[in-house]
Amino acid sequence: MIKKEMIAMLLAGGQGSRLGVLTSKVAKPAVAFGGKYRIIDFPLSNCINSGVDTVGVLTQYQPLRLNTHIGIGIPWDLDRNIGGVTVLPPYEKSSNSEWYTGTANAIYQNMEYMESFHPDYVLILSGDHIYKMDYEVMLDFHKANGAEVTIAVMPVPMEEASRFGIMIADENRKITEFEEKPEHPRSNLASMGIYIFNWKTLKNALIAMADQPALDFGKHVIPYCHDQGAPLYAYEFTGYWKDVGTLNSYWEANMELIDIVPEFNLYEEYWKIYTSSEIQPPQYLSENSVVERSIIGEGTNIFGQVYNSVIGCGVTIGKDTVVRDSIIMNRTQIGDHCQLNKAIIAEDVEIGSNVRLGVGEEAENETAPHIYNHGIVTIGEKSVIPDGIAVGKNSVIFGVTRLADYTDASLASGKTLIKAGEQ
Amino acid sequence: MRAIGIILAGGNNHRMKELSQKRAICAMPIAGSYRSIDFTLSNMSNSHIQKVAVFTQYNARSLNEHLSSSKWWDFGRKQGGLFVFTPAVTAENANWYRGTADAIYQNLSFLKSSHEPYVVIASGDGVYKMDFNKVLEYHIEKKADITVVCRDMDPEVNIERFGTIRMNEESRIEEFEEKPLLAKSRTVSCGIYVMRRRQLIEMIEKCAEEDRYDFVRDILIRYKDVKRIYGYKMKEYWRNIASVEDYYGANMDFLKPEVRDYFFKQYPDIYSKVDDLPPAKYNVGSQVRNSLMASGCIVNGVVENSVVFKKCYIGNNCVIRNSIILNDVYIGDNTRIENCIVESRDTIRANSTYIEEPGRIRIVVERNDRYVI
8 A cells, every 4th residue: 555644735836926027938936046946946855855755746827847847856856656746737527627726726636646645644835935944843743732734834023924824823832813914913923835734634624615716725724624623733933934926035035045154055965955957067257257246057157247146057148247136047148248237037038248237217117016126127038138228127028029129229117028929 | 779888987097196096087077067987978878878887896986976876877767777887706706807808708798688789888087979879880881890989199198098009091900009108100099999799798708718808908909900990080079087187187178168168068968967066156255267166166265277176165365276176175264276186075274275386286185174164
């Protein structure tokens, strides 16, 4: 018989629309992070480091990059005879075929997958946070308290608590009440979206709530379990945990990696983060290059100057180009004499020579000010920017652009230039 | 591919000085991210050879560790795969490998149980790219018994440690001299041979009967007038690393754009074991010029015209010039290193100086205690 004590279900189907054009072609968990990683590497590495060797990855939105990246799980040692990593997309059924309509609905539709491992516990994870966490310790906490559901929480500043799902727990960490984005929070313990369920509890709840539209863990399943009298516990996590749901938080989390001793340290021997590395050669820094306060991935060639930046693998930065406070993802090519300030440049972008990004006064973005802000210039994947273009702040470019797409070879601050369907 | 691969990775020699104390030459780190044997292994994989045997004997710990999984070169297959053969005591035999031919003889069952008609034999200490299919085509076209890959060397290269070859106009080898004192030809053998599997078995068995153990001396040279032995000239980059000067030179070659382009950018790729190291990190005060840096490095000082391998730490105010820093070296603050090869896992104390005069290469081996940073 196949038996796993705890299996993990990783929710990786979301678009992450607040990352703007970065996620227009890939699911958020597949977005590059920290030079050579993708966001999903963190929960996947946590799983294998915690001894969880059976992981179902639920995909729905733009799964190609994610599927390619995960493969059969070799980088995470998740290529197992029994268990390992399995990608679980929505599928057609004889009746009632539907997309994954909510987080818990996605899990519900994969009941059979979970059942086949006869688990005692099921760990629910989301694929969009940067953190290192030992789920085994959380499981010990779960068992020691005799909990049926354990929710990982972290203390947040009281003034920010109203942005989160807040748990109110007694002195034994037993959850007595919870509030979703409360106006006047009574506690600062925010849910991290990481749950351990007793398998029976989860199964019963999912079956009982199956008809709920857009079945969601936070909104429906947890309240249901609570109403049924199941003991819910809050497991407090105090390590580094970062939601990279917005462009600014994504930018900040990347920039934190370049501190002398970063709070989130990738250089520790213990608790390695694994990723699929298709680019292996070393990086080359030329005679006239300058690199300071930056991290740089494999196979990158630097001929210019790089300050306070996170550069991916296989990137080329041309002569006399100056890159500051920017994130450049894998295989992007940047010409000579460019100036890049606070830009996020996705994968496989081609930028010509004499291009300036992030110039001029700040102006609010015309199409989506809630996404493109903080002065960041965002360039979507496989975009092309011709020679000599100047681009303002809070602007966004996506697609193969030509000189004719710009007025006076420039794009003012706050402008959006998206050329879909021309790639 | 209709051939199996054999990689001769047993060797060691005094020309590597202190560097070979730690590992077989085939396990020497190359170009920041690779080990020497990766080139031959990747060439075999890229030529679609499915079954490869590595014969190893001298201090194989590093090599075995590197080959612990065959998946990096795509040899993790049900059909074929990667086989590592170290000498073993058996009912018939209790000897070490007494030579390259003996190594093959002691593992003859591997050859006998294969069904592929041809064998590609290559040494594991060359830095090159090669499509063995091309050599095999040539071999068949020439109706050769053995094809030896060879290369014309530039006049300034010291070839006294190679086997030199003289061929007639049909490329048949007329003269083969091993490590000649006075070389009559600038054509050297690259240590890569193609022949029929049955031919190899026959010759190796004959050698064993006569107590002969060396492939070059007892097969190539001894049979050169009896068998049809042909030379296949390669023109692309090839460098054997089995001396300190060549090892240093091969690494420094990767600072040239055309060499990097050839190995890193052009199809096909060279593969190596994945180490899961974070990106290299450059702190304030780092100045890196014309250098290769591998993943996992943390740089606080000055590095010029050097190759720095994986996971090295370079402290504040350090100056590293024209040097090769092997894997996982910790260099304390204010250290100066010039024209050196720093052995892997060394810990260099702060304020040290290792300066060798230009044109010479010093090997630095330091076994100080390391305190975790």
